[in-house]
Amino acid sequence: MKMCFVHDWLTTYGGAELVLKSLLEIWPGTPVYTLVYDKNGQCADIINATKVTGSFINRLPFARRKHRAYLPLMPLAIEQFDLSGYDLVISDSHAIAKGVITGPDQLHISYIHTPIRYAWDLQNQYLAHANLTRGFKGFLAKSLLHYIRMWDMRTVSGVDHYISNSAYIARRIWKLYKREAVVIHPPVEIERFKVREEKEDFYLTISRLVPYKKVDLIVQAFTRMPDKRLKVIGAGPELKALRRKASPNIEFLGFQSDPVVEDTLQRAKAFIYAAEEDFGIVPVEAQACGTPVIAFGKGGALETVIEGRTGIFFPEQTPESLIQAVDSFESQQKLDSKKIRHHAERFSKVRFKEEIRNYIEEKAQRFFSERAAPRE
Numbered sequence: 001m002k003m004c005f006v007h008d009w010l011t012t013y014g015g016a017e018l019v020l021k022s023l024l025e026i027w028p029g030t031p032v033y034t035l036v037y038d039k040n041g042q043c044a045d046i047i048n049a050t051k052v053t054g055s056f057i058n059r060l061p062f063a064r065r066k067h068r069a070y071l072p073l074m075p076l077a078i079e080q081f082d083l084s085g086y087d088l089v090i091s092d093s094h095a096i097a098k099g100v101i102t103g104p105d106q107l108h109i110s111y112i113h114t115p116i117r118y119a120w121d122l123q124n125q126y127l128a129h130a131n132l133t134r135g136f137k138g139f140l141a142k143s144l145l146h147y148i149r150m151w152d153m154r155t156v157s158g159v160d161h162y163i164s165n166s167a168y169i170a171r172r173i174w175k176l177y178k179r180e181a182v183v184i185h186p187p188v189e190i191e192r193f194k195v196r197e198e199k200e201d202f203y204l205t206i207s208r209l210v211p212y213k214k215v216d217l218i219v220q221a222f223t224r225m226p227d228k229r230l231k232v233i234g235a236g237p238e239l240k241a242l243r244r245k246a247s248p249n250i251e252f253l254g255f256q257s258d259p260v261v262e263d264t265l266q267r268a269k270a271f272i273y274a275a276e277e278d279f280g281i282v283p284v285e286a287q288a289c290g291t292p293v294i295a296f297g298k299g300g301a302l303e304t305v306i307e308g309r310t311g312i313f314f315p316e317q318t319p320e321s322l323i324q325a326v327d328s329f330e331s332q333q334k335l336d337s338k339k340i341r342h343h344a345e346r347f348s349k350v351r352f353k354e355e356i357r358n359y360i361e362e363k364a365q366r367f368f369s370e371r372a373a374p375r376e
Helices: 015-026 067-079 123-129 135-158 167-177 215-223 239-245 258-267 281-288 319-331 337-347 349-372
Strands: 003-007 032-034 052-054 088-093 107-112 161-164 181-183 203-206 230-233 250-254 270-273 293-296 311-314
Touching: 003 015, 015 088, 015 349, 067 135, 088 349, 107 349, 123 135, 135 167, 161 167, 161 349, 167 181, 203 215, 203 258, 215 230, 215 239, 215 250, 215 319, 230 258, 239 250, 270 281, 270 319, 281 293, 281 337, 293 319, 311 319, 337 349
Parallel strands: 003 032, 003 088, 032 052, 088 107, 107 161, 161 181, 203 230, 203 270, 230 250, 270 293, 293 311
Antiparallel strands: none
């Protein structure tokens, strides 16, 4: 059985890339098809581990740094890959990858991190941030996203089986595509992190500094709590604006290496998480350090944080709601770091690899057995 992986792009390293890396550990040397890749970038270890084929977008100017500018071309580009020589195609998709074209004798299984956020329920939020809600440019942007939605729906039936990274995303897949999805939580490298029971007197958030991550909400809340320290790790287009809003008790550390991230997570009193995320790997990493999580009570966090045992939730994405949650956290009994770590271990890479291998092999065996069976 010949197989390949299809991935959106390999320019930055995040949860989707960790899934692809884990898949390559299960099936080493499997070729990867992707829209854009940067062999000298953050994903170099993945690219060097196998044969990677890019689309025509990879040859266009500034594609590796500005690949999102080529969104109008991405549906066309993903459809140009000739995968006819493969029996099994596994797409790892948060945007375009699931749209590859396969034939009736090929099995296509898609691991969905999310349906395209900016084309569906987060469209208005993205357009507002880009100042594209009005005028001719706004009309063009809305027309493009309408086209992307139509194309996205065209691709739904091309997938034989859907896997979602959380029950939350499984509900979105059903809402939009009317397809059932089995839930296999993504891998978290739990073994990288060590428990530290003695915490220091600061809170921590780690995030790309983009609007939907809601770091501005966290900064506003801690500006109103000058007696509480906050450290922010991460870079992004909102960094300058956040620094202007912040009070002296808030420290911006920018992008940091893995060892610094791990050490800071271990020492933090609690990890703050304000986004409505598909799954959210960093809150699990925090728990792997025995660090409690204060999270917005919606999305994937509801599947990774246990109220009162590994953290607490706040019900609204407002500074007031977060402030109340921090006050509640400080007034309650200290949570057990070892129990928090034990909970995090259920999201390990070992568990992911076992679950996804069993699922894909079972589906492949059934599909190819039925294809080979004589027909009356």
